[in-house]
Amino acid sequence: MPLYADLPARRTRQVLADAGCLLVVVAAVAAGRVVHAAVAGVAEPARRFADGSTDLAEGLRSTGGSLGRAPLVGDEVAGLLGRSADSAASLARAAGEQRDAVLHLATVLGLLTALLPVVLVVGVRVVQRSRWAARTRDAHRLAQTAAGERVLALRALQRRPGRVLLDLAPDPATAWLAGEPAVVRSLADLELAALGVRRVTAARR
Known part of the structure; x- marks a missing residue:
């Protein structure tokens, strides 16, 4: 853990x-x-x-x-x-x-x-740390596949501030729906960074 x-x-x-x-x-x-x-x-x-x-x-x-x-x-x-x-x-x-x-x-x-x-x-504090550890393990696992990255990107769309999302793309939601790899990867990395996880540089497709 x-x-x-x-x-x-x-x-x-x-x-x-x-x-x-x-x-x-x-x-x-x-x-x-x-x-x-x-x-x-x-x-x-x-x-x-x-x-x-x-x-x-x-x-x-x-x-x-x-x-x-x-x-x-x-x-x-x-x-x-x-x-x-x-x-x-x-x-x-x-x-x-x-x-x-x-x-x-x-x-x-x-x-x-x-x-x-x-x-x-x-x-x-134990509950907080346990929840964070569980979310971190889940994020690491999702970041290993393209489908998992899309899930992380969707979480970013739901949780991150609008101004931060608009810095990634003019219309991040549409780009996510279209499956644009660069935007999906940036959104996924944004969610990882929010958890304090290092950026995944290579995911299995």
Whole structure:
């Protein structure tokens, strides 16, 4: 499959379009990273709270274990501290779940921000290049026969600007109908040039 046109002007436009597509991809990925970082930053307070609550629960349990050996009130104090530690642990779990939810949202939003433009732009560009490659292969095949050249010439009559056609012949449509070789060849070459294909110098008759 041809990747780029033979003629410099068309090839330059294709290269610039591909470069623009690449820039959009890079920009989209960078934007996705920025969005992810911004949303993930919201989870930082929840993370700090979860870590603090976890440390508090561990400290209360440790203290309760130490005081539990004290006479008379040891069991009572240990039970109170144990319940407080359980409450702190519950708060830590809730904060951790909130943190995880925010981080998941950050990942989803970051991916959407990056992928949507990439899929759209790259998809459109792939379709454009595939269609061009198919038309180019078809034009190369048609240019190999006299009948194919007449088809290319007819396409030129249908697609190219009138001023360009009149530069080839005073009445290009009549000349095409009459099968004038020089005009048919010029019209076919005009259609090839529009695709960026090099001029066919010899076709099989």
